[in-house]
Amino acid sequence: MEKPQSVNEPSLPNPVLLATIGGAHGIKGEVRVKSFTGEPEDIGAYGPLFDAKGARYTVKSARLSKTVVIVRFAEVADRNHAERLNGTELFVDRSVLPREGEDEFYHSDLVGLVARRLDGEVIGEVIAFHDFGAGDILEIAPDGGASVMIPFTLEAVPEVDLDLGHILVEPVAAGLEGAVEVREGDAIEGEDRA
Known part of the structure; x- marks a missing residue:
């Protein structure tokens, strides 16, 4: 039996998250998968996928x-195995993916970039990219305080510069201006704290 390759080994020097396995589907080992590819059903178009432990999955x-x-994976034979995969993230090496066009980015490219307001003031660092179904969201962690989530739209993020390592954020479109911060113990107008 072939030893699974690890995403940390040279075989995947630049792993990119392509999908996450959800629950089992049916009794024959199929699984529900959240795909991050442009066309979701193209999940197998880039060759075998690997989990973080190096296990291989062939679509x-x-x-x-x-x-x-x-999805039916060659390596998953039954529902019991499929159920154990719930939450498993699947990766491919960046080299097998198509080259990005202008104004196109892989989610992994955005994590780690510095988020700045249009005036240059630093907001924080992009720590995650989320897709909850209603649109793409960037999560930004400021130096102090809780992280904030902003829409990843052209209006809210008019510029992404991978070479300089930052994004520019339009505060009003991103929902950062006009937000009222309520600290624990502060009264909210009209709220009765009995």
């Missing part, structure tokens, strides 16, 4: 079903 079939892709 035998993939079909779109509402908001997920139903």
Whole structure:
């Protein structure tokens, strides 16, 4: 049996998250997968996928079903195995992905960039990219305090500069201006704290 390759080994020097396995589907080992590819059912178009421990997953079939892709992996034979994969992240090496076009970015490219207001003031660092279904969201961690989430739209983030390592954020469009911070113990107008 072939030893699985690890995402930390040279075989995947630049791993990119391509999908996350959800729950099992049916009794024959199929799983529901949240795909991060442009066309969700193209999850197998880039060759085998690998989890963080290095296990290999080869897509035998993939079909779109509402908001997920139903995938059959060659390495998953039954429902019990499929159930154990819930939450597993799947990666490919960046070298197998198509080159980005202008104004296109891989999610992993954005994490770690410095977020700045249009005037240059630093907001914080992009720590995560989320897709909750209603649109792409960037999570930014300031130097102090809780992280903030902003929409990843052209209006809210008019510039992404990977070479300089930052994004520019339009504060009003991003929902950062006019927000009222309420600290614990502060009274909210009209709220009765009995």
